[in-house]
Amino acid sequence: MTKTPKIALIIGSTRKTRFADQPAQWMLKQAQARTDIEVELVDLRDFDLPLFDEMASNAWVPSADPRAVAWQNKMAEFDGYIFVVAEYNHSITGALKNALDQAYKEWVRKPMGAIAYGSMGGARALEHLRAIAVELQMVPVRSAVHIGGVDMFKVHPMGGGNGDITQIEANLTGPAKSLLDDVAWWARATMAARDADAQSEAA
Numbered sequence: 001m002t003k004t005p006k007i008a009l010i011i012g013s014t015r016k017t018r019f020a021d022q023p024a025q026w027m028l029k030q031a032q033a034r035t036d037i038e039v040e041l042v043d044l045r046d047f048d049l050p051l052f053d054e055m056a057s058n059a060w061v062p063s064a065d066p067r068a069v070a071w072q073n074k075m076a077e078f079d080g081y082i083f084v085v086a087e088y089n090h091s092i093t094g095a096l097k098n099a100l101d102q103a104y105k106e107w108v109r110k111p112m113g114a115i116a117y118g119s120m121g122g123a124r125a126l127e128h129l130r131a132i133a134v135e136l137q138m139v140p141v142r143s144a145v146h147i148g149g150v151d152m153f154k155v156h157p158m159g160g161g162n163g164d165i166t167q168i169e170a171n172l173t174g175p176a177k178s179l180l181d182d183v184a185w186w187a188r189a190t191m192a193a194r195d196a197d198a199q200s201e202a203a
Contacts, residue, residue, distance in 0.1 A: 004038050005079040005187035007031065011043045012096035013086045019117065019156050022165045023147060024084045027115045030176045031082070036184045039082075044095050047071050052101045059104040068102045075106035080113075080187040081138070082179070087118030087125035092132075100132055108137040109194055111186035113179045114144050117156070121148025139190060141182035145175045 009028055013020040024041060031039035048067055055061045063069050075081075086093055100107075112133050116122025123146060130140040147155070151168040154161040165172075 002188075003191065004036065005184060005191060006077060007037050007039045007080045007082060007183060007187065008042045008075065008078040009039050009082045009084065010096075010099075011041070011045075011084045012099075013084070013093050014045050014095045017157075018086070020084045020086060022155065023115050023117055023145075026165045026169070026172070027082065027084065027145065027176065030173070031180055034180060034184070037080075037180065037187065040078075042074065044099055047074070047099070049095075049099055049102055052098055054102075057101070057104045063102070071099065072103045072106050075103050078110070079191050080111040080183050081107075082183060083112065083114045083129060085114045085116040085122050085125050085129055087116065087120070087122040090124040091128045092125045096129075097132070100136065104136060107133070109139065109190050111139040111141055111183050111190060113141045113183045115147070115176070115179070116144060117147035117152060119148060119152060121146030121152070123148070139186050141179065141186055143175060143178035143182045145172055145179055147172070 009024060009031065011020045011024050028039060028041050031037060047070065049071055050065055050067060054063050058072060063072065114126050114129060116126040118125065126144055133140045151171055154167055155163045155165050
């Protein structure tokens, strides 16, 4: 029986006043409506990660801080990742960059995608994230969900709209389906390849 891919939906902002919860909950609902993946919401706030201060990446040396190890163990549970990406000064949050740096082996040969937001739809932050993901040997997928422009101003408190995300849902549903299709396909493909490698190494 084929295993259903398990995907982490990672909230990449930890600010008390973050907007991330709205897109995260909306994306979770879209993912949970599917039968080809299992999705779990993972909040960086729950891990109290220190700033990276290890001797090296855990690709080379086991991490010493138990908080980093707990994060690595959690990420190891998943077959792919969808990040909720806020754009800060044309890039990702410091909290998300730090979380990415706190692991390595756990990311390798697994797909990643994103729901990104900002005045330009979080596009610049997502491009940075994709470049980081390549170095971590993840498989960035093409499709993504972007909340920007007029839509962003309708739902974000700073834009004055502060509306519910369902007000812009019609513009997000198609991209969300494409993103989830991509992540599900690549999760199955990379799971099969990793299993084949494991069997070859065990032989």
